[in-house]
Amino acid sequence: MYRYDEFDKAFVAARVAEFSDQVKRRLAGELTEDEFRPLRLRNGVYLQLHAYMLRVAIPYGTLSSRQMRKLAHIARCYDRGYGHFTTRQNIQFNWPRLVDIPEILSELADVEMHAIQTSGNCIRNITSDHFAGVAADEITDPRPYAEILRQWSSLHPEFSYLPRKFKFAIIGAQTDRAAIQLHDIGLRLNRNAVGELGFSFYIGGGQGRTPMVAKLLHEFIPVENLLHYATAIVRIYNLYGRRDNKYKARIKILVHETGFGQLREDIDVEFAALKRSERYDLTLLQADIEAINAYFCTPDLENHPNGRDTLVSLRLKDQAFDCWVDKNVTRHKHPDYAIVTISLKAIGGIPGNATAAQMDIVADLAERYSYNELRVSYHQNLVLPYVALQDLYAVYNVLVASSLASANIGQISDIIACPGLDYCSLANARSISIAQQISTRFSRPGYQEKIGEIQLNISGCINACGHHHAGHIGILGVEKKGTELYQLTLGGSAGNRCSIGEITGHGFAADEIVDAVETIIHTYLSLRIDHGEPFIDAYRRIGMMPFRQALYGTADKTAAE
Amino acid sequence: MSVKRCKTGKKEEGLKVLTANRLIDGRPVWYSTDGNWSRDINNAAVVDNQQAWSCLEQVGRKAMANNEIVDAVLIGIIEHEGKLYASRLREHIRAYGPTGSCT
Numbered sequence: 001m002y003r004y005d006e007f008d009k010a011f012v013a014a015r016v017a018e019f020s021d022q023v024k025r026r027l028a029g030e031l032t033e034d035e036f037r038p039l040r041l042r043n044g045v046y047l048q049l050h051a052y053m054l055r056v057a058i059p060y061g062t063l064s065s066r067q068m069r070k071l072a073h074i075a076r077c078y079d080r081g082y083g084h085f086t087t088r089q090n091i092q093f094n095w096p097r098l099v100d101i102p103e104i105l106s107e108l109a110d111v112e113m114h115a116i117q118t119s120g121n122c123i124r125n126i127t128s129d130h131f132a133g134v135a136a137d138e139i140t141d142p143r144p145y146a147e148i149l150r151q152w153s154s155l156h157p158e159f160s161y162l163p164r165k166f167k168f169a170i171i172g173a174q175t176d177r178a179a180i181q182l183h184d185i186g187l188r189l190n191r192n193a194v195g196e197l198g199f200s201f202y203i204g205g206g207q208g209r210t211p212m213v214a215k216l217l218h219e220f221i222p223v224e225n226l227l228h229y230a231t232a233i234v235r236i237y238n239l240y241g242r243r244d245n246k247y248k249a250r251i252k253i254l255v256h257e258t259g260f261g262q263l264r265e266d267i268d269v270e271f272a273a274l275k276r277s278e279r280y281d282l283t284l285l286q287a288d289i290e291a292i293n294a295y296f297c298t299p300d301l302e303n304h305p306n307g308r309d310t311l312v313s314l315r316l317k318d319q320a321f322d323c324w325v326d327k328n329v330t331r332h333k334h335p336d337y338a339i340v341t342i343s344l345k346a347i348g349g350i351p352g353n354a355t356a357a358q359m360d361i362v363a364d365l366a367e368r369y370s371y372n373e374l375r376v377s378y379h380q381n382l383v384l385p386y387v388a389l390q391d392l393y394a395v396y397n398v399l400v401a402s403s404l405a406s407a408n409i410g411q412i413s414d415i416i417a418c419p420g421l422d423y424c425s426l427a428n429a430r431s432i433s434i435a436q437q438i439s440t441r442f443s444r445p446g447y448q449e450k451i452g453e454i455q456l457n458i459s460g461c462i463n464a465c466g467h468h469h470a471g472h473i474g475i476l477g478v479e480k481k482g483t484e485l486y487q488l489t490l491g492g493s494a495g496n497r498c499s500i501g502e503i504t505g506h507g508f509a510a511d512e513i514v515d516a517v518e519t520i521i522h523t524y525l526s527l528r529i530d531h532g533e534p535f536i537d538a539y540r541r542i543g544m545m546p547f548r549q550a551l552y553g554t555a556d557k558t559a560a561e
Numbered sequence: 562m563s564v565k566r567c568k569t570g571k572k573e574e575g576l577k578v579l580t581a582n583r584l585i586d587g588r589p590v591w592y593s594t595d596g597n598w599s600r601d602i603n604n605a606a607v608v609d610n611q612q613a614w615s616c617l618e619q620v621g622r623k624a625m626a627n628n629e630i631v632d633a634v635l636i637g638i639i640e641h642e643g644k645l646y647a648s649r650l651r652e653h654i655r656a657y658g659p660t661g662s663c664t
Contacts, residue, residue, distance in 0.1 A: 029628040049655045052587040097586035421651060422659035432661050
């Protein structure tokens with residue numbers, strides 16, 4: 001894992017001191033709320049419905065046991081005993097007092113964490129594949145490059161006041177597990193014909209009120225030019241992105257309004273100028289890349305050749321364990337190891353929430369069984385990246401005792417959901433209660449397994465923090481005539497075949513939406529070719545019409561609206 | 562610094578209370594009949610006419626200027642069996658907390 005150098009330590013300490021002083025001045029009345037608001041947002045502090053909310057960055061979703069224990073400590077001492085892992089691999093605390101936040105930030109700095117750039121019109125936390133460095137299908141670990149981008153973008157003087165927020169995601173595997181085409185810039189590491197490493201650059205993706213799938217801007221930019229090209233894109237966006245209307249200020253709108261070809265020309269001109277610049281040398285030197293790579297080396301994994309036999313035998317003996325392995329364990333690049341996904345989607349629970357006690361237990365598990373390392377996925381689950389096959393049963397039993405053993409990864413109850421109207425000041429409708437009802441509805445034994453692989457996402461407003469556009473089934477909560485109404489979309493997908501869901505028709509009341517979801521599921525079950533055809537494949541084959549017919553009694557789009 | 566009026570989509574009328582978030586911890590508070598800011602919506606001073614709304618708006622502006630509270634807003638309210646309920650769900654959740662358990 002990356003460790004702060006002297007520069008990192010100094011800049012985080014300086015920011016903690018600066019913000020502590022700003023809080024003090026605000027509480028003393030020396031700063032007005034209008035003056036203070038942009039300062040607190042730069043430090044990840046929002047004012048939500050019930051309290052301030054602090055959003056802490058977990059760079060590219062990687063953290064250590066020590067860091068997780070600190071998050072548990074903060075949840076326990078400064079909050080109400082829990083935290084919420086988000087779709088940007090961050091954690092949010094929902095109840096801190098403003099007066100305590102400087103102390104919280106100081107505690108976070110002790111474990112090399114901060115909340116800088118988790119809000120505001122700047123480059124946000126760089127997200128990545130939660131299986132980075134361990135996935136069997138990986139070309140190379142993307143995290144060293146995510147770290148380089150983090151260093152480049154942190155307090156970048158030119159990019160601290162962009163037209164709007166700006167999000168990067170980066171992967172190094174064949175499978176896109178980071179939704180790169182739903183980001184302002186999506187990066188995929190790959191190799192060219194002669195084996196050199198470089199990046200495919202996608203731009204202009206995003207969700208929110210104008211969802212768009214990012215387009216491929218450049219197939220191959222050599223690694224040494226990563227920062228030249230990233231700078232060129234963000235600079236062109238900073239120059240031409242709209243500032244008159246925040247709903248039209250993201251780069252996706254600039255791509256759309258300028259035209260993809262023209263924008264690419266502008267970026268290429270800037271790219272060429274940056275490469276020529278002697279004053280502003282952004283070339284990534286191999287020695288620098290290697291220095292960062294060294295932080296992300298795979299631990300010296302001991303061989304355990306008997307682990308597979310042990311696992312097979314235990315799976316035969318314990319059916320629940322067998323099911324958990326089937327759903328929550330992924331193949332590792334080392335044959336004697338596995339990647340464990342810990343579901344934060346207990347039936348009837350709040351997606352992404354973990355108690356302080358659970359965080360401590362997961363930290364202990366990582367320390368004992370996963371080389372002190374953890375990941376947070378944008379699906380709002382946790383990951384132990386290095387578990388020996390022979391240790392899986394021990395890990396499972398601890399998870400069972402901690403209510404963390406839901407065997408539902410990739411199932412209908414593995415719901416992505418934002419905090420919604422229960423917490424968020426921007427939301428129009430509740431997400432959590434709908435997620436709880438849906439997971440409960442489909443919880444009877446065998447039902448989820450029968451449905452198979454599916455992604456259901458819920459957002460409580462058009463800002464789409466719950467990624468509803470990218471759900472195979474998406475639910476968007478809106479407010480209509482003073483009541484909650486839920487709009488359904490089908491066919492969204494965040495992976496390699498990225499797509500935006502299509503609206504089924506008119507929305508459903510809060511007490512109708514779970515039935516509507518079940519109608520969709522029944523329709524799918526009756527029309528799929530066999531158990532091997534997942535929901536999204538069936539939808540792509542048969543289209544919207546049968547689902548609309550089942551929901552509204554008509555296949556006609558206009559009539560269903 | 563102004564006090565907002567919650568949009569109801571209807572003609573401006575009915576019972577209203579003044580609410581805000583406390584500066585020090587962000588907790589929702591309601592301006593109460595004893596002239597203090599209460600954590601309980603049921604202690605809120607309920608008013609029903611333009612003149613009283615204007616008075617409450619002035620109270621809100623002054624409290625914001627004194628850095629006691631932030632984001633003061635007049636919201637619609639319903640009285641039922643001696644208890645106060647916000648007209649909008651958002652405000653109801655502010656008053657009575659998240660609707661589910663925490664985990």
